[in-house]
Amino acid sequence: xxxxxxxxxxxxxxxxxxxxxxxxxxxxxFPFYWMVLATFKxxxxxxxxxxxxxxxxxxxxxxxxxxxxxxxLYLTWLWNTLLVGCLVVALTLILALPAGYALARMAxxxxxxxxxxxxxxxxxPSTLLFIPMSRIVASVGLQDSLWSLxxxxxxxxxxxxxxxxxxxxxxxPRDIEEAAMVDGCSRLRAIVRVIMPISLAGILSAVxxxxxxxxxxxxYALTFITSSGQQTVGVGVPTNLVRGDVxxxxxxxxxxxxxxxxxxxxxxxxxxxxxxxxxxxAIK
Amino acid sequence: VEQVxxxxxxxxxxxxxxxxxxxxxxxxxxxxxxxxxxxxxxxPAVLYVLALVAxxxxxxLYLAVSDAKIASTxxxxxxxxxxxxxLDTPTFRRALGNTLIFTLxxxxxxxxxxxxxxxxLTKDFWGKSILRFLILLPWVAPISLGTIAWxxxxxxxxxxxxxxxxxxxxxxxxxxxxxxxxxxxxxxAVIAVHVWRILPFATVIILAGLTSIPKxxxxxxxxxxxxxxxxxxxxxxxxxxxxxxxxxxxxxxFAFTDMTVIYVLTRGGPAQxxxxxxxLAFFTGILGGDxxxxxxxxxxxxxxxxVVAIVLLRVARRAEVT
Numbered sequence: 001x002x003x004x005x006x007x008x009x010x011x012x013x014x015x016x017x018x019x020x021x022x023x024x025x026x027x028x029x030f031p032f033y034w035m036v037l038a039t040f041k042x043x044x045x046x047x048x049x050x051x052x053x054x055x056x057x058x059x060x061x062x063x064x065x066x067x068x069x070x071x072x073l074y075l076t077w078l079w080n081t082l083l084v085g086c087l088v089v090a091l092t093l094i095l096a097l098p099a100g101y102a103l104a105r106m107a108x109x110x111x112x113x114x115x116x117x118x119x120x121x122x123x124x125p126s127t128l129l130f131i132p133m134s135r136i137v138a139s140v141g142l143q144d145s146l147w148s149l150x151x152x153x154x155x156x157x158x159x160x161x162x163x164x165x166x167x168x169x170x171x172x173p174r175d176i177e178e179a180a181m182v183d184g185c186s187r188l189r190a191i192v193r194v195i196m197p198i199s200l201a202g203i204l205s206a207v208x209x210x211x212x213x214x215x216x217x218x219x220y221a222l223t224f225i226t227s228s229g230q231q232t233v234g235v236g237v238p239t240n241l242v243r244g245d246v247x248x249x250x251x252x253x254x255x256x257x258x259x260x261x262x263x264x265x266x267x268x269x270x271x272x273x274x275x276x277x278x279x280x281x282a283i284k
Numbered sequence: 285v286e287q288v289x290x291x292x293x294x295x296x297x298x299x300x301x302x303x304x305x306x307x308x309x310x311x312x313x314x315x316x317x318x319x320x321x322x323x324x325x326x327x328p329a330v331l332y333v334l335a336l337v338a339x340x341x342x343x344x345l346y347l348a349v350s351d352a353k354i355a356s357t358x359x360x361x362x363x364x365x366x367x368x369x370x371l372d373t374p375t376f377r378r379a380l381g382n383t384l385i386f387t388l389x390x391x392x393x394x395x396x397x398x399x400x401x402x403x404x405l406t407k408d409f410w411g412k413s414i415l416r417f418l419i420l421l422p423w424v425a426p427i428s429l430g431t432i433a434w435x436x437x438x439x440x441x442x443x444x445x446x447x448x449x450x451x452x453x454x455x456x457x458x459x460x461x462x463x464x465x466x467x468x469x470x471x472x473a474v475i476a477v478h479v480w481r482i483l484p485f486a487t488v489i490i491l492a493g494l495t496s497i498p499k500x501x502x503x504x505x506x507x508x509x510x511x512x513x514x515x516x517x518x519x520x521x522x523x524x525x526x527x528x529x530x531x532x533x534x535x536x537x538f539a540f541t542d543m544t545v546i547y548v549l550t551r552g553g554p555a556q557x558x559x560x561x562x563x564l565a566f567f568t569g570i571l572g573g574d575x576x577x578x579x580x581x582x583x584x585x586x587x588x589x590x591v592v593a594i595v596l597l598r599v600a601r602r603a604e605v606t
Contacts, residue, residue, distance in 0.1 A: 014409075021404050021415055024397075028480065029418040031433040032425075034444065038436070046442070053444040095332055098325035106322030116600060118329070120593050121337045125541035127562035128586065131569040131579045132343035135352075136336075155336040158329055187316045216426045218544045223570050234426045238548055249436055256433055260425035267424040268417055275492045 032260070038253035039064055046250060064250030073228050074255055077236035080146055084232060085214045087150045092157040092210045097203070099158075100165025101191060105174070115166045122159035126219040129155070137224050148224040149232070153217060157210040164209065168202030169195070205270040212263055233259050347579035354573035366580035375556055376564065376581065383560040385471065387539040390478045394535050395528060397479070398486035405487070406494050423484035431548040434477045438463035438549075467557035470550050474558050478545050482538055486531045493527030494520075529599055533592045540588050561585055 037053075038046065040060035051057040068074050099118075103111040126133075133152055134143075142148035172195065180190040196203070221235040228240050237255045241248045314320050348366055350359040370376045401419065405412070422430055437445050440462050449455045463473045497520065505515045521528075543562035546552060552559035552567065559567075561584055569578015 017404055017407055017409060020400065021409065021411075024401050024404070025415050025418050028422055028483065031430060031437060031480075032418075032421050034437055035433055049441065053442065053447050095329040099329035102322045102325035106318040107326065111322075111326075114326070114330075116597065118333060120596070121333050123537055123589055123593055123596075124337055124341065125537065125562075125585065125589075127541045127543050127565065128582050128589070129337070129340045129344065131565065131575055131582060132340040132347060133336075134570065135343060135347070135575065136340060152336060154332060155340075158332060159337075162329055186313070187318075187321060212424065218426070218428045218547075219566075222547075223566070234428045238428050238432045247436070252432060253436070256425070256429035259429055260421065263426070264417070264421050264424040268420060271420070271488065275488055 032257065035253040035257040035260075038250050039257055041250060043250065064248075064254050067248065068251040068254050072240060072251065073231075073236060074233075074251075076229060077231055077233045078259070080230065080236075081215055081232040081234070084146055084149045084153065085211045088153040088157060088214045089207050089210045091150070091154050092161050093203070093207070095154065095158050096161035096165055096206065099162045101169050101195070103162065103166045104169035115163060118159050119163040120159075122156060122163070126156070126217070130219055130223045133220065134223050143224060144226050144230060146225075146230055146232075149214075149217075149221060152220055152224075153214050156217075157213055160213065161206040161210055164206050165199075165202060168199060168205075172198065208266050208270050212267055215259075215263055344579045344583060347576050348583050350576050352575040352579075354570075354575055359576075362576070366576050367583075369577065370580050370584070375559065378556050379552075379559045379561050379564040379581075380584065382471070382556075382558060383540060383562075386475060386478070386558075386560055387536055390475045390482065390539050391532060391535045393475070393479045394482050394486045395490075395532055397483055398490050398531065399524075399528075401483070401487045402490040402494055405491050419487060420484050422481050427481060427544045428548050430481060431477055431545050434473075434480070435549055438473055440465065464550050465554060467554060470554060470558050474546050474549055477549060478539060478542065481545065482535055485538075486535055489531040489534075490524070490527060493524050493531075496527075497523050526599055526603065529595070533596055533599075537589065537592055541585055 037056070040062070041056065042058050042061040042063065045051060045056065045058040048057070103115045103118075107114065137143055137148040137152065140151070142151060176198070177185075177187075177190040177194055180194045181187060185193065215232075216234065217232075218234050221232050222239075225231050225235065228236060231239070233255070237252065237259070241252045241255065349361060349363060351362050351365075352359040405416070437443060443461075443463070445463075446455070446460055449461075450457065450459070455461065461469055463469050501519060501523070502515070505519045510519065541562055543560065543566055546558055546560055546563050547566070550558045552563050561581055565578045565582035568574050568581055572578070
């Protein structure tokens with residue numbers, strides 16, 4: 001009898017587990033299901049209140065996608081986002097790679113402190129800085145230009161990536177570059193020839209995070225840029241596909257979907273390193 | 285002399301490494317000296333951070349005690365007037381209260397739900413990797429785009445949320461909540477969307493903490509006959525405390541300083557019911573052109589950031605010691 005009650009209790013636990021995770025999955029992923037639906041629904045289907053909104057009531061259509069790509073600046077926004085993302089990533093690497101390495105290897109005790117101090121600047125949010133930043137951007141003549149974002153975005157990608165790379169370089173044994181230096185390499189040569197190749201995974205994750213942070217940014221892009229042709233996806237889509245009270249819902253959701261999925265896939269691959277960066281060594 | 289040095293070399297190797305290497309270092313070319321190369325490599329990043337984080341921060345202090353407007357070219361010193369004006373405005377006090385409610389309620393929900401979800405994810409079940417991907421989506425998708433999907437899901441006419449609530453008889457056939465039309469519902473909506481967005485982040489952090497708890501600890505608790513709740517509150521949660529602190533602190537910062545969700549969903553409405561400090565600073569400073577007033581409002585974010593930073597430092601230091 002006890003065996004049977006135990007197995008029944010276990011089945012109950014399994015059922016509870018599946019019910020809980022299904023509920024969470026539904027809650028978290030539903031908006032994306034909704035994007036998929038709306039992307040391919042015809043207007044007649046979308047705006048008929050008698051319809052069940054959760055399924056296709058009429059034949060799916062590509063009209064929303066056509067509108068998005070042909071009648072809006074979506075491709076321009078995508079291109080702008082990509083351009084800003086790549087330039088910011090490049091700038092970030094130029095600044096953060098040497099700093100992360102030096103803080104991990106050469107600076108000893110105060111390097112640790114300085115590393116934490118730089119990470120803490122990541123906590124200073126855009127909503128605290130956007131007003132003075134708008135002044136700075138205006139004074140260097142970059143208002144309403146993509147270059148303002150290239151200038152400002154490293155203010156959050158650099159602190160985060162310095163921290164991430166510092167942690168990564170610490171995990172590489174010192175012997176490796178010391179061996180190279182004994183073989184006659186200069187320090188810089190040892191870094192470039194020996195350390196960088198084996199750090200590719202860490203560098204790549206810094207690239208991905210810097211890139212996704214710039215794609216997700218909203219406040220600076222909203223503050224600095226007003227003309228549609230210079231906007232990024234995050235700002236261009238919600239401000240231009242809404243005209244007064246008219247929402248182009250189908251195209252709006254298509255834009256959200258197309259932008260979100262690739263970012264999500266990239267991110268998923270590098271999740272563990274991201275966690276390691278945020279847990280501050282509170283996990284061993 | 286060099287021969288003597290070579291003979292005593294084995295003995296020197298016993299000596300502390302730093303002494304030996306520093307003697308050698310002085311003969312190295314400049315770029316191979318750590319005392320030179322290190323600062324040179326760090327300097328560009330530090331200069332950039334000083335120029336684009338520290339300097340703007342100083343500038344915002346300066347703006348907050350001035351009378352700067354977007355159009356004005358000359359400014360004069362007005363002391364703490366902007367802060368006083370802000371504190372005297374009902375809208376500001378409303379926004380301050382809203383920010384606190386928004387932050388505390390959303391973080392409480394995020395931590396509880398995140399703990400539950402993370403506990404589920406420590407178990408094995410079918411479809412786990414799919415679930416892991418799905419639950420990450422809200423965190424990873426650009427905030428403004430995820431939020432705009434919610435704007436439609438809570439639309440006054442076409443809300444599928446209302447449709448489902450009606451279909452399962454949670455609301456009656458004549459009820460149709462206007463999510464952005466009523467004050468409390470609007471607040472509930474922005475909190476819900478924010479929870480939706482931050483939950484994945486908290487979950488993966490807590491999950492990392494849970495998996496770092498040794499299995500033996502849990503098993504020992506089982507052997508001792510500890511029930512579920514006892515084990516949770518006396519074993520798991522105390523061990524999880526540092527990581528819950530980290531997740532909670534980052535969550536507080538994300539919530540306290542966020543304006544994207546609110547800007548996209550409600551623009552602070554209806555009647556300032558969801559206005560928070562960050563969005564009010566934006567409306568005042570950028571759209572209203574009152575740079576000084578906006579800067580003063582956003583500086584009210586700083587004390588909380590400072591406290592969070594101090595606590596984070598303590599957590600990091602403790603992790604370093606152990």
